[in-house]
Amino acid sequence: MRKVIVIGSGISGLSISRMLAEDNEVEILERDELHGGLIKCKRIDGNLFHLVGGHVFNSRNQAVLDWFWKHFDRQNEFIKANRNAKILMGDAVIGYPIENYLYQLPEQQAIIVLNELLDKLSSGVRDVGDYANFKDFLIGNFGEELYNIYFGPYNTKIWNTDLSKVPLEWLEGKLPMPKLREVILSNVVRQEETTMVHSTFYYPCKNGSQFIVDRLAEGLSINKSYDVQSIEYLDEYKLSVNNGDKIVDSIVYCGDVRKLHNIIKINDSALQKALIDISNLVSNGTSNILCETDADDISWLYLPEERFKAHRIIYTGNFSDSNNGGTARKTCVVEFSGKQNQDDMIKELALLPGNLVPLAFNYEPNSYIIQGEETREKILLLKKLLKPYRIFLLGRFAEWEYYNMDKCIEAAMDLKRLNF
Template sequence: MKIGVLGAGISGLSIARLLSKQYDVELLEREAIHGGIARTRDAQGISYHVTGGHCFNTKYPDVLDFVFKEILPEHQWHKIQRRATIKFDNTEVTYPIEYAVKQINEFDNDLAIAITKDFLASEDDNNYRNLEDWFRKKFGNTLADLYFIPYNTKIWNCKPADMCVDWVEGKLPIPDKKSFFKGLVSNENDNMPHSTFYYPNTNNQNTFIDNLAKGLKITTNYNIKSIVKNTTGQWIVNDDKRYDLIISTLPLNVLPSLIHGTNEEILNEAGKLKYNKVTTMLWETTGTQNTWTYIPEADNFFHRYIHIGNFFRPAANYSITEVVGEKTYDEMLQNGKKDPFLIRPVDYHVSDHAYVVFDENYTASTSAIKNYLNNLGIYTLGRFGEWQYYNMDVCIKSSIDLAATIEKEYSFALAM
């Protein structure tokens, strides 16, 4: 069986690696190189994540086994303790903010009391009208108003009141009242998967990505313009590639328009899906011990610093500033000049698709499109193919699960 995988990012590479053990698999990639948004580029000798900051850890044992046993052995990675802070009220407190009330109390006793009263008095009935409602019921009004709502407005370029809550599970540390109280009287901290993470010893994520791609059949610089299913059930891409099965990691808002015969209803649903681009700038800095800094303040359009130099061994004084949307080089430079921590710009980039937006149309539109593609027999995969806020490890996990599904379905069919 010949399988076409559309897109050679982490998801496409992972599924191709898994299925190529048994099938003839070819990846079609629009760019000149594989890796997708996880790929870095060299900027004056620094491995620069142009779209976000990608690192590796996971709660899934099968993902750890796949990465460490089949792709890049564990001894070729170093482990890093996350040290994240939040710029808050002209100072920095540790992330997550709900565990930093003792620190807030040191410079604003009244605020610390208000946060504590609100959090302990919040009533969570597990019924949420929107993301803003979720924040208020989980954390109380004070933290919602001062941090969660303004920060999430920045990172989604959308008001939380206009968003659903489908993305939050596993993305935010969510303390209950008991753990929140422990944070007041002890050193309670979060235990999310990325509280520690791995980074290649080469100080370049491309080491992992290139190992993942090793031995795979990848056609690069290939722009997909049409996908047609012929009378024999084969898929024809651009009139020259033929496959028995297609797995798409292409953005869910784009794929339907490429498929011959897609009806107007599905095209309309695809048009409702929203996503954000991001603009990043790599800087030489004065140095920090942190790995991330989050910025909720409205007068600074950066929403976070990714201290990429602290992913390296030995560490180096380099950080990435990130903003949702498109900003010019000069806009990024001028905003960065507000912070003496940022010394010199090194590189700059504006992405295409970076983050999907979970707005009021999300659930209905994605369900309609996925049902349509499923009925056609096209599998979708990955952050943009599934239109989910997936980290790298979840992309790999989704690939492992889909590979198992395909192998089971087609081995059963062959046995009939």
């Protein structure tokens, strides 16, 4: 059996390890003392805290769904829920996606937006490829007014970057692609939107995404609190981790690709150049507060306005009753982009709906990746240069792709099929 080291025990590392363990000897090395990466959760006095986001699962890829449901009992271990997302604008709560609920905007605003959309309909819809960047795309598709009141401020908050510098390929498959005729119809006929990936989603009955992590980790060899600091290439196609502590045939790296230039000690100038070339990619962190909240039936509340630093509230207490163990009220997570001061965040809670009471805080320095014009090419080149050494990149931060959990699983399937 070939020996494989998987670096990182997030959803990517756990998934590829399960796939490879069928015919390889696999060991996972995890720097943290807990497994799970971004999707791990903690209990705070009985309440479930998603330390980052409020992870829910779904996929459009049948192979991913088949693989996932091989590990879980969908009927008894998961809840299927409808997405009930809303947008707070002024004092009004507007439906999501906003373009389907224009009739809920103040009348004058709705008229401006609708006129812009009708102009676009009559001038013909442009292909995604015709737009130079994300900002152009949003204005081109939705008009100036909707960009100014919603798409611009919301996306700027999340990405904390100039949207005109964000290339479109990066968001492939993630872009809101309104069919203008349908948008106008849905505002008249007022049908619910059902085609978005997360218009319905699955959520574990108990323990949120920690349940997913724990199940996928079962039976795997995970070496925790193990920080991989060096990878060397030895003769006869062997790799050494941390100065000979592990000698293996292949390595799957699921950590942050920007750190690799300090880790890979291989004397190969093209490879070293490619590693340096991607070492200055930019990412954003998120600050989260677990809160008690008044009960309602919302799943996500988006906060586009500049008067709030937070960009959304995730009502994790509505995803499963078992998330609310320690309080008679419901729980939710308020998410801020970047590192925020705790006192400022607490002050802001008073402005938000739901009579929020803070229970716990978390700051994750690395959550939203920002891709530049040439990022994909650079990562592809790096993968090509690493392959002869049998070092592979997998996951959101290793491949620098805007992956959700299902995309991490899909990428793991592709990696196995093509290289193992």
